[in-house]
Amino acid sequence: MAMLELDNIHTYYGNIHALKGISITVDKGEIVTLIGANGAGKTTTLRTITGLLKPRVGTVKLDGEDIARHKANDIVYKGIAMVPEGRGIFARLTVTENLDMGAYSRNSKAEYDADIQRIFSLFPRLKERRNQIAGTLSGGEQQMLATGRALMAHPTLLLMDEPSMGLAPVLVELIFETIQQINKEGVTVLLVEQNALMALSIANRGYVLQSGAIVLQDSAEALKKDPTVQKAYLGME
Amino acid sequence: MEQENTTSWWLTAIQLGLIGGVVAILASLIGMVESFHARDIIAGQISMGETLLLLIMIGFAYSSSRNEQSPISTRVTSGVITGVTISLTIVLFVMLGAVVNLRSIFVNASPTLYKILTLEISNTALAYVAIVVVGAIVSLAASLVHGATPFWKRVISSGFFIVLLLALLQDLIRITLTPFPFITEVLSWMFGRRGQEGLSILGAIVVFLIVAGVIYNDAKHGAARRARREALPEATKRTRRWVSWGLLGVFLLIWPRIAGPVLSDVTNSVGLYILMGLGLNIVVGYAGLLDLGYVAFYALGAFTMGVLTTTGGEIFFDVRWTFWEALPFAVIVAVLAGIMLGIPVLKIRGDYLAIITLGFGEIIRIMFLSDFLKPYFGGSFGIVSIASPTIGGIVLDSSQTLYYVILAACFVALFVAHRLRDSRIGRAWKAIREDEDVAQAMGINLTATKLLAFATGAAFGGLSGAIFAAKLSTVYPHSFTLITSINVLALIIVGGMGSLPGVIVGGLLLAGLPELLREFSEYRLLIFGILLIVMMLNKPEGFLPEAVHKREFHEDENLSHAAGG
Numbered sequence: 144m145a146m147l148e149l150d151n152i153h154t155y156y157g158n159i160h161a162l163k164g165i166s167i168t169v170d171k172g173e174i175v176t177l178i179g180a181n182g183a184g185k186t187t188t189l190r191t192i193t194g195l196l197k198p199r200v201g202t203v204k205l206d207g208e209d210i211a212r213h214k215a216n217d218i219v220y221k222g223i224a225m226v227p228e229g230r231g232i233f234a235r236l237t238v239t240e241n242l243d244m245g246a247y248s249r250n251s252k253a254e255y256d257a258d259i260q261r262i263f264s265l266f267p268r269l270k271e272r273r274n275q276i277a278g279t280l281s282g283g284e285q286q287m288l289a290t291g292r293a294l295m296a297h298p299t300l301l302l303m304d305e306p307s308m309g310l311a312p313v314l315v316e317l318i319f320e321t322i323q324q325i326n327k328e329g330v331t332v333l334l335v336e337q338n339a340l341m342a343l344s345i346a347n348r349g350y351v352l353q354s355g356a357i358v359l360q361d362s363a364e365a366l367k368k369d370p371t372v373q374k375a376y377l378g379m380e
Numbered sequence: 381m382e383q384e385n386t387t388s389w390w391l392t393a394i395q396l397g398l399i400g401g402v403v404a405i406l407a408s409l410i411g412m413v414e415s416f417h418a419r420d421i422i423a424g425q426i427s428m429g430e431t432l433l434l435l436i437m438i439g440f441a442y443s444s445s446r447n448e449q450s451p452i453s454t455r456v457t458s459g460v461i462t463g464v465t466i467s468l469t470i471v472l473f474v475m476l477g478a479v480v481n482l483r484s485i486f487v488n489a490s491p492t493l494y495k496i497l498t499l500e501i502s503n504t505a506l507a508y509v510a511i512v513v514v515g516a517i518v519s520l521a522a523s524l525v526h527g528a529t530p531f532w533k534r535v536i537s538s539g540f541f542i543v544l545l546l547a548l549l550q551d552l553i554r555i556t557l558t559p560f561p562f563i564t565e566v567l568s569w570m571f572g573r574r575g576q577e578g579l580s581i582l583g584a585i586v587v588f589l590i591v592a593g594v595i596y597n598d599a600k601h602g603a604a605r606r607a608r609r610e611a612l613p614e615a616t617k618r619t620r621r622w623v624s625w626g627l628l629g630v631f632l633l634i635w636p637r638i639a640g641p642v643l644s645d646v647t648n649s650v651g652l653y654i655l656m657g658l659g660l661n662i663v664v665g666y667a668g669l670l671d672l673g674y675v676a677f678y679a680l681g682a683f684t685m686g687v688l689t690t691t692g693g694e695i696f697f698d699v700r701w702t703f704w705e706a707l708p709f710a711v712i713v714a715v716l717a718g719i720m721l722g723i724p725v726l727k728i729r730g731d732y733l734a735i736i737t738l739g740f741g742e743i744i745r746i747m748f749l750s751d752f753l754k755p756y757f758g759g760s761f762g763i764v765s766i767a768s769p770t771i772g773g774i775v776l777d778s779s780q781t782l783y784y785v786i787l788a789a790c791f792v793a794l795f796v797a798h799r800l801r802d803s804r805i806g807r808a809w810k811a812i813r814e815d816e817d818v819a820q821a822m823g824i825n826l827t828a829t830k831l832l833a834f835a836t837g838a839a840f841g842g843l844s845g846a847i848f849a850a851k852l853s854t855v856y857p858h859s860f861t862l863i864t865s866i867n868v869l870a871l872i873i874v875g876g877m878g879s880l881p882g883v884i885v886g887g888l889l890l891a892g893l894p895e896l897l898r899e900f901s902e903y904r905l906l907i908f909g910i911l912l913i914v915m916m917l918n919k920p921e922g923f924l925p926e927a928v929h930k931r932e933f934h935e936d937e938n939l940s941h942a943a944g945g
């Protein structure tokens with residue numbers, strides 16, 4: 144049984160029909176990527192999964208349970224955490240305070256120290272800067288912080304919205320390596336990316352989203368070779 | 381750019397001087413200078429009205445010499461130009477007053493005012509020269525201080541501040557220290573003679589020297605002493621901390637005996653304001669929900685107390701309730717109202733929230749004022765003969781005894797607010813204050829978190845109101861206007877949003893000072909306004925800011941700090 148299963152999801156902003164019946168499945172242990180142009184509906188998809196938006200039609204099943212109409216704060220407790228687009232860190236709080244917020248749903252003092260150590264070993268840069276105001280971190284550091292904060296919630300499914308946005312190639316590589324590592328430690332990842340090449344190189348499978356509908360889905364290898372993907376998203380002629 | 385800078389600095393200085401002059405004249409025309417003149421800062425020499433004018437000069441001269449890049453000579457010249465311009469503006473005003481009768485428009489343009497402005501010198505020409513000379517000297521001193529080393533700046537500004545403070549608070553000081561004959565002896569020498577107000581010249585000099593000495597000593601040995609204190613064993617440190625808290629506790633306990641009935645009453649008002657400030661601080665400071673209708677909870681607490689301990693108690697329950705029986709109900713009613721206000725505004729943020737809460741405050745006031753509910757709340761006549769609290773048969777109906785109820789309430793509120801800040805719910809409040817969407821994504825239930833903020837805030841407001849009703853033994857709807865909400869908000873802004881010590885300092889400053897200095901109370905709103913503007917420009921995070929809010933306003937300093945740590 145798939146871990147996450149979106150079935151025929153229609154999401155609206157007022158009367159703007161943003162998602163037009165999309166279906167996606169993510170199996171346990173996978174890295175699945177969702178690629179698409181600006182405005183295709185990638186962020187909308189993630190916001191629908193995390194409960195920040197409610198679909199008008201369709202189901203979002205997590206381990207068989209329909210969570211489509213649950214509240215966003217309850218969904219965190221079910222094991223889904225998101226690294227939002229543009230990072231969404233608490234800019235005025237320190238690095239540590241941000242991580243604390245990530246552990247809000249855990250409410251366990253005992254695990255907290257171990258969790259923090261884990262984040263710091265994953266991102267040594269954050270350890271150096273643990274008392275710095277998050278808003279003053281560099282873009283890459285903010286991305287690490289947002290990722291670390293999501294991991295503090297012990298997610299079984301991690302949703303990442305364009306983690307490579309605005310980062311230098313070296314940092315992009317670092318972030319993607321970390322995603323792979325997190326995945327190896329047992330976290331399932333749904334990765335939204337515009338950097339299709341990088342995303343497809345670490346993902347097992349991928350979906351191509353266009354104007355609110357899935358137009359292609361296949362293994363990452365196959366998608367990389369697909370002529371339309373190559374033309375539209377990989378910048379190859 | 382360079383060119384422009386060098387040619388126009390004196391223009392800027394004159395500009396500042398003109399503004400300063402207008403400010404000084406305004407302060408005179410609204411009657412502030414004259415009404416402040418009644419109180420002396422230095423007995424028989426300098427009145428508070430004159431001090432006000434001097435402070436305006438000092439302030440403007442100081443900011444005129446602010447440009448750090450230019451050489452010291454330019455800065456001092458600039459300051460002096462500003463000061464002299466202020467003086468000349470005042471001279472012009474006095475000249476104008478001599479030919480035109482300004483009094484037909486400005487009632488405060490009285491002969492006394494001109495006498496104050498001309499330094500009580502009868503020879504006109506001489507007076508004009510004197511004004512200019514005073515302006516020049518004062519501004520020269522101010523700009524020299526500006527150019528001085530940080531150490532001297534500290535010595536001089538603290539010295540002045542303390543002298544001013546002592547002079548202003550001398551009533552308070554004299555009353556509190558009468559039980560100690562020896563000190564009274566010293567005081568009568570330090571302050572002017574009996575009946576005269578203000579410090580004696582010698583007293584002022586001695587105070588100034590003492591302050592300077594203390595600061596000098598601190599600058600020289602302070603660091604070493606602090607280091608030594610740091611190095612003490614943990615146990616000793618703890619004992620010392622307990623001893624200082626203990627001393628503070630004893631002081632608070634005996635305060636009403638020292639202070640006497642009048643000062644105790646002022647203290648009680650301050651205490652009730654602090655209580656409200658602690659509540660509003662949770663809503664605005666912790667959770668970031670701007671509430672302009674906070675007075676509603678104060679009113680609800682007061683009226684619940686009023687109704688239950690008087691006829692209302694009989695109507696509903698056949699018996700008059702005591703203060704202690706009614707108190708929890710007053711709090712509960714306020715909490716319910718807090719939740720009632722909270723539910724409809726859950727999805728509303730920022731400006732809109734402020735407007736809706738403002739409306740809520742008015743609705744509650746008008747409800748108590750209404751004819752419809754007059755049988756219960758007495759309409760504009762309010763409720764009279766409200767019960768005083770009793771403890772073991774003793775009726776706490778004087779300001780000196782009621783003080784203890786208020787003190788206890790403040791302590792409970794302080795403790796609760798302190799514990800809440802570091803708790804899980806405190807973390808949730810902090811998160812929704814920073815970003816509601818992200819907070820929700822962290823697993824924070826927005827509804828519960830916001831309602832809890834409104835409810836807790838309302839509880840403190842209701843408690844304060846209930847005690848207020850017992851303190852006055854009467855309540856009128858007119859006591860619960862928007863201005864109270866604004867005062868409480870101003871109190872936490874001045875103290876520092878989200879900061880508990882800030883609430884106390886804000887309460888003492890904004891609720892205490894106007895009561896002590898009756899001249900101030902007439903200009904209370906004007907002074908609040910100026911204070912708020914000056915604060916927003918110079919210290920937007922408040923006097924005793926909470927860490928997060930401090931950061932917000934000093935981002936660049938943080939960067940360097942963080943890089944160091």
Ligand SMILES: Nc1ncnc2c1ncn2[C@@H]1O[C@H](COP(=O)(O)OP(=O)(O)OP(=O)(O)O)[C@@H](O)[C@H]1O
Pocket residue numbers: 156159161179180181182183184185186187188228337
């Ligand atoms: N709050 C909103 N109100 C109205 N329309 C919205 C809103 N948010 C997004 N949309 C619209 O929904 C569509 C999908 O937006 P979405 O943010 O999901 O795109 P995306 O694939 O994440 O794009 P990008 O790669 O630029 O982040 C867009 O046409 C966008 O304009």
Ligand SMILES: [Mg+2]
Pocket residue numbers: 185186187228304
């Ligand atoms: Mg997006």
